[in-house]
Amino acid sequence: MNSIKALEKKWYQYKLNKNITILKIVLAVMVVILSIYMVTLLYWDKEDEKGSDIIVKNSTVHKEQNISKDVNVSSALQQTIPLENLNASTMVIPVVAGEIIKVEDKNKNINNTPKNTHTINNQKNITNIKPKNQSTNLSSSERDEIERDIPKSNVKINMSVSEDNFLQNMEEKFKESGNAKDAVVIARTHYENKDYAKASQWALKANTMDKNLDESWTVFAKSKAKMGQEKDAVKILEQYGARGRDGEAQALIEKVKTKTLE
Amino acid sequence: MNSRFKTIKNLFIDSVEINNFVELDVTKRLYERLEESLDKPLKMVLLFGKPGTGKSMMLNKLVINLKNKREIHYFEAPILTEKEFLKSIYEAISSKSVPANLRVNFDGLLKYVQSLKGKREIVFLLDECQLYSEVLMEKIRLLSDTRVIKFVITLHKTEDEDLIAKEHFKTRIWDIIELENANLDELHLYIQKKLMGEGFIEVSNMFTQKVVKLIHKYTNGNFRETNKFLYTLFEIYEFYEINEPHRVSLDKMSKKIFEMSALKLGYLK
Numbered sequence: 350m351n352s353i354k355a356l357e358k359k360w361y362q363y364k365l366n367k368n369i370t371i372l373k374i375v376l377a378v379m380v381v382i383l384s385i386y387m388v389t390l391l392y393w394d395k396e397d398e399k400g401s402d403i404i405v406k407n408s409t410v411h412k413e414q415n416i417s418k419d420v421n422v423s424s425a426l427q428q429t430i431p432l433e434n435l436n437a438s439t440m441v442i443p444v445v446a447g448e449i450i451k452v453e454d455k456n457k458n459i460n461n462t463p464k465n466t467h468t469i470n471n472q473k474n475i476t477n478i479k480p481k482n483q484s485t486n487l488s489s490s491e492r493d494e495i496e497r498d499i500p501k502s503n504v505k506i507n508m509s510v511s512e513d514n515f516l517q518n519m520e521e522k523f524k525e526s527g528n529a530k531d532a533v534v535i536a537r538t539h540y541e542n543k544d545y546a547k548a549s550q551w552a553l554k555a556n557t558m559d560k561n562l563d564e565s566w567t568v569f570a571k572s573k574a575k576m577g578q579e580k581d582a583v584k585i586l587e588q589y590g591a592r593g594r595d596g597e598a599q600a601l602i603e604k605v606k607t608k609t610l611e
Numbered sequence: 612m613n614s615r616f617k618t619i620k621n622l623f624i625d626s627v628e629i630n631n632f633v634e635l636d637v638t639k640r641l642y643e644r645l646e647e648s649l650d651k652p653l654k655m656v657l658l659f660g661k662p663g664t665g666k667s668m669m670l671n672k673l674v675i676n677l678k679n680k681r682e683i684h685y686f687e688a689p690i691l692t693e694k695e696f697l698k699s700i701y702e703a704i705s706s707k708s709v710p711a712n713l714r715v716n717f718d719g720l721l722k723y724v725q726s727l728k729g730k731r732e733i734v735f736l737l738d739e740c741q742l743y744s745e746v747l748m749e750k751i752r753l754l755s756d757t758r759v760i761k762f763v764i765t766l767h768k769t770e771d772e773d774l775i776a777k778e779h780f781k782t783r784i785w786d787i788i789e790l791e792n793a794n795l796d797e798l799h800l801y802i803q804k805k806l807m808g809e810g811f812i813e814v815s816n817m818f819t820q821k822v823v824k825l826i827h828k829y830t831n832g833n834f835r836e837t838n839k840f841l842y843t844l845f846e847i848y849e850f851y852e853i854n855e856p857h858r859v860s861l862d863k864m865s866k867k868i869f870e871m872s873a874l875k876l877g878y879l880k
Binding site for chain 1: 871
């Protein structure tokens, strides 16, 4: 219980850290957006100021060229801006009579276009970049690899030949070894093959050699039952049960009586 | 108080018992291939893959299915000393015990095995062969050359796989069967079959595609890692079902419990 509670605590800590990380990311993104916005705003403001300067200068001196720097504005206004040249795009700055405003000679600054306009023609036309031509067909080596990986079709094998060999092999082995366990294997195999007579013979042989082999009892009894000799089967199982295997014996006896043996 | 999650978690105890075998298309196909390879006139079959891909389970299934059809012996744990190894081989073939003060002479064993040619076909399943020494593997090769004994050996997949590449094995290996981690669909099916096989349909429905995808991301589809993860998950579910039942709902997977399992096993930090 304590370990789960400790794990729960760890999970709360993990959630907290995760939320803090998300918050940090959100804040960072907001800062970036704000910075971009501020920079853009400042840049636009500067552009506006330059633009208004140019317009004012244009409106005051467009008719006059080579004006001297210090000009008496009131006289300049009266003399240089005809009314028909004033329009909505020009700004007329109200000036106090007699105030001197420095005026730029328009001829000097006529080519003050921003630098970036020069790059328009030099910009790479990205639509000219062609995507890499990729083939979607498999190469011959890729095809070979796939064919190699395809599993071979199922081959049906007649197992009965090897089963006969198996019994022969086991009988050979038993002849040499004289081991009761080998006899049990043979008995069991005959039982599986529904040859109950041979199964009971071999089981009895094994049981005679070694009464401690549980399967020698059970295969013997089951074979008897399958041959219709249920009473004998029950007697065998009762003897088996008396050897301290009462549980298993009773279960099998029940199956023999109800004819539900596998 | 009994929790159903106690039963469920025990389904995912990592073991090679045949009851725990879940048949998927890919495992069924590989198993059939393994069984077929024993009928071929061969010397060795190599079963290899990363840990947790089901090699030992496959060998166990082979023994259970074929014990009444073939003379088959399974060495689950590797026998690392030559003396014990030869003794085990001899005792399995002859069904006789070797006294403790005697040792089996390899040449003698080889002659004895050769004398069985044409009379018997014996299959030995050797698990975890990457732990056997080169000298022992050489002896295995020589025994397989008699054509009386067939060896099915399992190896962990390594980066260099130099044992497989060595010339003296290349010509002797008939079939190489590789077990891999499960893909997403296979993993989903594995979990569903495990749960539905025991009647836990509601719990099985908690494992949506999204949940399984996350599990696959953590465990790479490795069966052992997946079992470990699910065992941990249901262990936590068991705790909450007993102590705080209001936290347990079978409508959907609890994100909290899922993340707690991942934290415990180090998938999340």
